[in-house]
Amino acid sequence: MSxxxxxxxxxxxTVYDVYENYDESKSTVEDIILPERDKDKDPILDIRGLGIDxxxxxxxxxxxxxxxxxxxAGIIGPNGAGKTTIFNLLTKVYQPTRGxxxxxxxxxSGMTTTQISKMGIARTFQNIRLFDKLTxxxxxxxxxxxxxxxxxxxxxxxxxxxxxxxxxxxxRALELLSIFDMQDLADYQASSLPYGAQRRLEIVRAxxxxxxxxLLDEPAAGMNPSETAELMNNIRKIRxxxxxxxxxxxxxxxxxxxxxxxxxxxxxxxxIAKGTPEEIQNNPxxxxxxxxxxxxxx
Amino acid sequence: MKMKIKNxxxxxxxKNSIISYGIVIIAFVVVSVLNGMGLVSSTxxxxxxxxCAYIIMAVSLNLVVGISGELSLGHAGxxxxxxFTAIVVSGMLxxxxxxxxxxxxxxxxxxxxxxxxxxxxxxxPVLRLRGDYLAIVTLAFGEIIKNIMxxxxxxxxxxxxxxxxxxxxxxxxxxxxLLNGPMGATAVQRLSTFTAGFVLVLITLFVVQNIMxxxxxxxxxxxxxxxxxxxxxxxxxxxYKLMAFTVSAALAGMGGALFGLNFxxxxxxxxxxxxxxxxxxxxxxxxxGNIWGSIIAATILTVLPEVLRQFADYRMLAYAxxxxxxxxxxxSPKIKNFTQNFMENTFRxxxxxxxxxxxxxx
Ligand SMILES: Nc1ncnc2c1ncn2[C@@H]1O[C@H](COP(=O)(O)OP(=O)(O)OP(=O)(O)O)[C@@H](O)[C@H]1O
Ligand SMILES: [Mg+2]
Numbered sequence: 001m002s003x004x005x006x007x008x009x010x011x012x013x014t015v016y017d018v019y020e021n022y023d024e025s026k027s028t029v030e031d032i033i034l035p036e037r038d039k040d041k042d043p044i045l046d047i048r049g050l051g052i053d054x055x056x057x058x059x060x061x062x063x064x065x066x067x068x069x070x071x072x073a074g075i076i077g078p079n080g081a082g083k084t085t086i087f088n089l090l091t092k093v094y095q096p097t098r099g100x101x102x103x104x105x106x107x108x109s110g111m112t113t114t115q116i117s118k119m120g121i122a123r124t125f126q127n128i129r130l131f132d133k134l135t136x137x138x139x140x141x142x143x144x145x146x147x148x149x150x151x152x153x154x155x156x157x158x159x160x161x162x163x164x165x166x167x168x169x170x171x172r173a174l175e176l177l178s179i180f181d182m183q184d185l186a187d188y189q190a191s192s193l194p195y196g197a198q199r200r201l202e203i204v205r206a207x208x209x210x211x212x213x214x215l216l217d218e219p220a221a222g223m224n225p226s227e228t229a230e231l232m233n234n235i236r237k238i239r240x241x242x243x244x245x246x247x248x249x250x251x252x253x254x255x256x257x258x259x260x261x262x263x264x265x266x267x268x269x270x271x272i273a274k275g276t277p278e279e280i281q282n283n284p285x286x287x288x289x290x291x292x293x294x295x296x297x298x
Numbered sequence: 299m300k301m302k303i304k305n306x307x308x309x310x311x312x313k314n315s316i317i318s319y320g321i322v323i324i325a326f327v328v329v330s331v332l333n334g335m336g337l338v339s340s341t342x343x344x345x346x347x348x349x350c351a352y353i354i355m356a357v358s359l360n361l362v363v364g365i366s367g368e369l370s371l372g373h374a375g376x377x378x379x380x381x382f383t384a385i386v387v388s389g390m391l392x393x394x395x396x397x398x399x400x401x402x403x404x405x406x407x408x409x410x411x412x413x414x415x416x417x418x419x420x421x422x423p424v425l426r427l428r429g430d431y432l433a434i435v436t437l438a439f440g441e442i443i444k445n446i447m448x449x450x451x452x453x454x455x456x457x458x459x460x461x462x463x464x465x466x467x468x469x470x471x472x473x474x475x476l477l478n479g480p481m482g483a484t485a486v487q488r489l490s491t492f493t494a495g496f497v498l499v500l501i502t503l504f505v506v507q508n509i510m511x512x513x514x515x516x517x518x519x520x521x522x523x524x525x526x527x528x529x530x531x532x533x534x535x536x537x538y539k540l541m542a543f544t545v546s547a548a549l550a551g552m553g554g555a556l557f558g559l560n561f562x563x564x565x566x567x568x569x570x571x572x573x574x575x576x577x578x579x580x581x582x583x584x585x586x587g588n589i590w591g592s593i594i595a596a597t598i599l600t601v602l603p604e605v606l607r608q609f610a611d612y613r614m615l616a617y618a619x620x621x622x623x624x625x626x627x628x629x630s631p632k633i634k635n636f637t638q639n640f641m642e643n644t645f646r647x648x649x650x651x652x653x654x655x656x657x658x659x660x
Binding site: 091093112113114117118122123125129130131132133134135138139141142143145146148150152154155156157158162165166187205206208209 | 309310504505508509511512513514515516517519520522523524526527528529530531532533534541545587
């Protein structure tokens with residue numbers, strides 16, 4: 001795996017310099033980087049040449065990566081690079097203009113957001129999207145509609161099936177909330193939570209759908225360093241307990257370099273580098289770039 | 299960290315449900331007792347059933363506007379469907395020696411079913427629209443139902459039931475007209491009673507409040523609060539919007555049935571756009587998603603025009619002024635803060651007696 005930055009670049013100060021000095025003609029991006037333990041299995045996400053245009057603007061182009069079943073992968077890149085758009089493509093908020101992706105070996109062309117969720121992709125949002133007027137617990141329980149499957153009649157009459165399933169849902173919701181030590185906040189209105197807790201609640205809600213892939217859009221945004229450190233542990237913990245793949249977008253380089261096993265660097269909608277954190281970090285230009293960015297961006 | 303402190307262990311839904319049931323039950327008992335002592339004026343007596351009907355209308359519309367978050371301006375259409383269905387059904391059963399209660403119950407259930415089916419069928423195309431467009435189309439459907447009722451003629455004789463779009467039904471001598479086009483229904487047997495209205499209000503509260511505190515209610519409110527997030531967790535937004543709309547229409551049919559069986563004559567034009575807006579006003583004034591608010595608003599605003607009758611010609615002007623004042627008072631942030639603090643303080647001092655307060659207002 002080679003890093004696709006100009007060889008003789010002098011020390012650069014910010015990650016943005018790296019993006020600007022990137023020489024596209026030298027790009028030789030490899031397709032699949034999976035962690036050793038996932039290598040013998042098919043990737044859970046096999047994204048092939050995904051691209052989308054908004055009018056004349058090509059927001060994402062030729063996006064090709066594969067994610068292992070228990071991999072934690074990251075997408076980084078400057079503002080407007082197209083990172084969130086990739087999540088919107090993976091959850092079918094947008095239908096791609098080009099390319100497709102396979103989930104667990106199945107082509108997802110033409111699927112809807114709801115179908116994608118049922119298949120096992122869950123996400124959080126960069127600009128938090130909670131069910132504001134519902135309580136914390138209800139936000140989580142709303143996502144458990146597959147296992148809480150009583151019909152409207154039970155919903156009206158609150159019979160034995162209702163009571164049994166609601167009790168189970170209540171316990172499961174508290175259990176999921178306890179990942180982030182949030183079980184005591186269960187009865188608060190979601191919008192009354194502080195920012196960091198809202199971000200964590202979004203993760204819990206996503207987990208409540210029993211996903212196989214969890215997409216996190218800037219999970220550490222607005223968090224202080226100690227919260228971020230805790231989040232890193234929790235991201236690993238989630239992967240280990242649920243055995244799922246996690247793909248995250250993050251500007252916080254310490255988080256990305258620490259938890260991600262594979263990283264794709266995006267600029268102007270295109271992948272300009274892919275590799276392990278070591279591979280990306282071992283490039284002097286990148287080290288300098290990320291260290292510089294980390295200090296300046298904070 | 300600013301967080302609201304919960305009183306006790308009750309979930310907000312349970313608390314609000316108890317308030318709603320409390321208001322209704324206390325009001326019913328108080329009014330019944332006063333009535334027994336002959337202290338209720340005859341005007342108010344005549345209003346008791348309409349008040350119950352409008353409470354049902356407001357609570358059911360709140361399910362769509364407040365809980366599902368979709369503006370509907372055609373609620374009177376479903377009321378109309380329920381009312382005339384109930385009138386026809388009870389008219390057809392009049393010959394049978396069925397007890398009055400059974401006849402009333404069957405008529406009400408039929409009214410609810412017809413309105414519910416109508417709501418479902420209208421909801422399928424209409425709920426694809428959002429916001430203003432949805433409001434306009436529901437308005438149109440409300441008017442369509444009204445205009446259809448204007449040309450429907452129905453009658454019953456020994457050959458059975460006749461339904462036409464013209465007055466010539468060819469009824470036998472012994473036959474009876476049930477619906478008379480723009481003249482509506484005449485000589486309706488008045489089956490509705492205050493007690494029946496009370497029971498139907500309780501049923502409405504039971505349905506709406508239990509739904510709110512169920513998987514379906516969570517889904518409906520989730521789709522309202524954030525459609526994209528709701529889809530991202532796999533909720534079928536259309537399904538839940540349609541569910542709320544259909545249940546709401548069925549309950550409106552029930553309210554319409556209660557209303558329709560309360561008068562000996564009923565004109566289709568009664569259920570026009572103004573009525574839809576009136577019900578919407580109840581909901582907005584009472585607070586979106588606030589069930590007991592709808593109950594109180596529907597009650598006060600139904601009684602108010604009668605109370606204002608002494609102002610004669612200026613009645614509707616006074617009504618409008620009262621409405622505007624109430625809006626200002628309930629929506630001004632300063633006053634909101636004040637009432638919130640006031641409520642919190644009183645809730646904490648006397649250990650919560652909200653039912654009594656609400657009951658007094660009815
Ligand atoms: N619905 C849309 N219509 C038009 N242009 C869009 C749309 N969504 C995104 N874009 C454009 O696509 C580009 C990529 O946006 P995107 O939100 O994916 O960036 P990002 O990498 O997530 O940036 P940030 O780090 O700021 O979150 C931007 O130029 C944006 O303006
Ligand atoms: Mg983004």
